[in-house]
Amino acid sequence: MNIVLIFLITIFSVSLFFYGKSKTKTISIKDNIKLNALPKFYGYYLVLWCSIPALVFLLVWSLFEPVIIKSIIIETAANQGAIFSDKNEANLIYEKIKAIHLGTYFGDLDSILRESALAYAKFINLFTNSKVVLIFGIIIASVIYSLKKIKNNNKARDDVEVILKGLLFVSSLIAILTTLGIIFSLLFESIKFFSVINIFDYLFGTNWSPQRAFVRDASSITAAEFEELKDAFGFIPLIAGTSFIAFIAMLVAVPIGLFSGIYMAEYASIKVRRISKPIIEILAGIPTVVYGFFAALTVGPFFRQVGENLGLTVSSESALAAGLIMGIMIIPYVSSLSDDVINSVPQSLRDGSYAVGATKSETIKQVVIPAALPGIIGSVLLAVSRAIGETMIVVMAAGLAANLTINPLESTTTITTQIVMILVGDQEFDSPKTQSAFALGLTLFIATLILNYIAQRAVKKYREKYD
Amino acid sequence: MSNVKIKSKNLNVYYGDKQALFDVNLDLNEKEVTALIGPSGCGKSTFIRCINRMNDVIDICKVTGNIEMDGININDKDLDVVSLRERVGMVFQKPNPFPKSIYDNISYGPKIHGKGETKSELDQIVENSLKKSALWEEVKDRLDEPGTSLSGGQQQRLCIARAISVNPEVILMDEPCSALDPIATAKIEELIDELKKTYTIVIVTHSMAQAVRVSQKTGFFHLGKLIEVGKTEKIFKNPDNKMTQDYITGRFG
Numbered sequence: 001m002n003i004v005l006i007f008l009i010t011i012f013s014v015s016l017f018f019y020g021k022s023k024t025k026t027i028s029i030k031d032n033i034k035l036n037a038l039p040k041f042y043g044y045y046l047v048l049w050c051s052i053p054a055l056v057f058l059l060v061w062s063l064f065e066p067v068i069i070k071s072i073i074i075e076t077a078a079n080q081g082a083i084f085s086d087k088n089e090a091n092l093i094y095e096k097i098k099a100i101h102l103g104t105y106f107g108d109l110d111s112i113l114r115e116s117a118l119a120y121a122k123f124i125n126l127f128t129n130s131k132v133v134l135i136f137g138i139i140i141a142s143v144i145y146s147l148k149k150i151k152n153n154n155k156a157r158d159d160v161e162v163i164l165k166g167l168l169f170v171s172s173l174i175a176i177l178t179t180l181g182i183i184f185s186l187l188f189e190s191i192k193f194f195s196v197i198n199i200f201d202y203l204f205g206t207n208w209s210p211q212r213a214f215v216r217d218a219s220s221i222t223a224a225e226f227e228e229l230k231d232a233f234g235f236i237p238l239i240a241g242t243s244f245i246a247f248i249a250m251l252v253a254v255p256i257g258l259f260s261g262i263y264m265a266e267y268a269s270i271k272v273r274r275i276s277k278p279i280i281e282i283l284a285g286i287p288t289v290v291y292g293f294f295a296a297l298t299v300g301p302f303f304r305q306v307g308e309n310l311g312l313t314v315s316s317e318s319a320l321a322a323g324l325i326m327g328i329m330i331i332p333y334v335s336s337l338s339d340d341v342i343n344s345v346p347q348s349l350r351d352g353s354y355a356v357g358a359t360k361s362e363t364i365k366q367v368v369i370p371a372a373l374p375g376i377i378g379s380v381l382l383a384v385s386r387a388i389g390e391t392m393i394v395v396m397a398a399g400l401a402a403n404l405t406i407n408p409l410e411s412t413t414t415i416t417t418q419i420v421m422i423l424v425g426d427q428e429f430d431s432p433k434t435q436s437a438f439a440l441g442l443t444l445f446i447a448t449l450i451l452n453y454i455a456q457r458a459v460k461k462y463r464e465k466y467d
Numbered sequence: 468m469s470n471v472k473i474k475s476k477n478l479n480v481y482y483g484d485k486q487a488l489f490d491v492n493l494d495l496n497e498k499e500v501t502a503l504i505g506p507s508g509c510g511k512s513t514f515i516r517c518i519n520r521m522n523d524v525i526d527i528c529k530v531t532g533n534i535e536m537d538g539i540n541i542n543d544k545d546l547d548v549v550s551l552r553e554r555v556g557m558v559f560q561k562p563n564p565f566p567k568s569i570y571d572n573i574s575y576g577p578k579i580h581g582k583g584e585t586k587s588e589l590d591q592i593v594e595n596s597l598k599k600s601a602l603w604e605e606v607k608d609r610l611d612e613p614g615t616s617l618s619g620g621q622q623q624r625l626c627i628a629r630a631i632s633v634n635p636e637v638i639l640m641d642e643p644c645s646a647l648d649p650i651a652t653a654k655i656e657e658l659i660d661e662l663k664k665t666y667t668i669v670i671v672t673h674s675m676a677q678a679v680r681v682s683q684k685t686g687f688f689h690l691g692k693l694i695e696v697g698k699t700e701k702i703f704k705n706p707d708n709k710m711t712q713d714y715i716t717g718r719f720g
Contacts, residue, residue: 351521352629355630
């Protein structure tokens with residue numbers, strides 16, 4: 001029904017556009033008036049007036065219709081003599097009535113349910129009919145209003161501008177509200193978690209074993225269970241593992257990415273550039289899960305084999321394998337960003353350096369790179385936050401046990417891996433184990449936020465220095 | 468009559484398929500200012516960029532013919548470009564100080580060429596260069612500030628100081644005043660007058676008045692050809708060529 005309505009509104013709006021356009025043209029020719037705006041603006045004006053009020057009405061109606069019908073039906077059912085003690089039972093009855101109406105109810109029918117179902121059908125009908133009538137009423141009213149405005153040769157251009165501005169504003173509002181929504185849901189769940197687990201135990205604990213939290217209900221926790229839980233959620237091994245793997249990744253990605261960026265920007269001929277740049281960028285297009293099983297199935301075992309030959313114990317899921325592959329994944333980001341930044345250093349600076357007799361590498365080292373430094377730092381920090389937030393590779397290749405280690409050959413784990421592990425499978429949403437995932441998410445979010453802030457500050461500071 | 472410092476013989480320059488200079492034969496005298504005039508795109512800048520081989524930077528650019536400096540062909544592909552550029556400095560159209568401190572802007576060249584091994588020698592080079600470019604008094608208390616913080620005219624004098632710092636014999640100036648206001652321009656012109664005592668200077672300019680004020684010799688380029696060259700006084704008062712006459716009186720260009 002709603003889709004048909006939206007379709008009708010669209011068709012109607014589009015035809016109004018052409019009507020409004022030609023109509024204003026005829027008016028201006030017949031009465032020889034100079035129009036306030038181009039005819040097409042009058043067309044847009046009609047379209048906006050015809051569609052927006054009707055669509056907004058439809059949206060609001062669709063949001064409230066089920067709620068209103070539900071409360072009416074539950075009340076009727078109660079009047080019929082239905083008995084329910086709390087909200088859940090009332091909901092159950094409502095669902096039954098709905099199922100009867102749709103013909104998908106196969107239980108016993110009593111007179112109360114039957115009567116209520118009939119009432120439900122009646123209300124649905126009534127609501128649908130009145131919705132259609134109201135929408136057409138709104139469309140007709142707004143079209144009449146806007147046509148009258150057009151006849152008076154109003155400033156359609158200005159009005160169209162105002163309405164468009166409004167639409168753009170609403171779009172950005174939605175984006176902002178979504179962000180806020182995500183942050184708040186993280187925040188509230190984390191607060192629940194921290195009401196059970198002391199925040200300092202979490203932040204400074206060195207032991208992470210959330211599987212110990214088998215408590216069903218966080219609110220009914222016993223003292224013995226609490227003691228058990230207290231040191232199960234230590235954050236330190238996770239942040240250590242995350243930073244360690246990210247560090248290995250940066251060790252791979254920064255030199256290779258930066259050098260390849262310099263080569264692409266300064267040395268590669270146009271031909272080489274045209275071929276090799278897309279190839280490097282393909283690296284960025286490989287799904288991380290592919291990197292993940294490459295790390296887990298090829299690189300990890302290879303390292304273990306090499307380690308065994310050298311007489312070392314290498315875990316088949318090692319920080320080294322995960323970090324190495326993650327670094328390879330990040331190379332194109334660093335390379336492509338630093339290439340762009342280096343390219344945007346003005347040629348005049350290079351000329352100035354060549355003109356005093358500097359060679360190409362001297363020019364790059366002493367003039368180009370310092371001038372491009374803010375951008376390079378920015379790209380590296382961006383790569384770091386990518387490394388910290390990366391999930392799939394570490395889930396597959398880094399291991400699950402929260403070891404506190406600095407041996408790259410042992411398995412270790414990261415924040416993102418643990419979030420995945422916690423939320424895989426059936427969950428009780430009031431268990432501290434589940435809630436800890438939100439706490440981890442929040443911590444990760446704050447860490448990335450701080451990193452981005454520092455990146456921007458650094459970039460700004462250098463920019464002031466070098467511009 | 469002064470000695471010829473640089474002598475171009477049948478110089479041709481091509482950008483890809485397009486020929487930018489046609490058989491240019493031009494002598495530049497030692498410790499004199501030679502001005503090159505002509506409409507945009509006529510090859511003046513291309514010509515001076517041959518003298519310090521800056522055209523090497525452009526992949527598609529090909530230069531044929533000879534340019535002799537003190538009798539040695541500098542267009543020889545075996546020639547060491549680094550030491551050539553040490554001898555031939557250049558100042559560009561737009562001031563292009565490095566994003567470094569004033570001090571580092573000037574010590575950059577000497578360091579690259581291994582001049583000024585101790586700090587005090589380097590200090591001396593920086594001070595001398597800034598004094599020669601008439602900037603010392605204005606910046607001596609803030610040598611560690613970025614070169615980009617100076618005004619446009621000061622930046623251009625900084626670039627001149629940078630060119631002087633490696634003690635070249637020739638200074639090429641590619642429209643050095645086109646981005647500057649009249650006061651800064653006057654200062655640069657004054658400076659050029661002073662510098663010609665020590666250096667051979669070639670200046671590309673769009674301002675006839677400037678050519679008259681600063682140069683002893685003027686060459687007029689049109690569509691890649693050197694149309695006429697001679698003493699500045701003669702070129703502007705009594706040119707041999709009709710085209711030169713038309714250009715300097717503003718009838719085209």
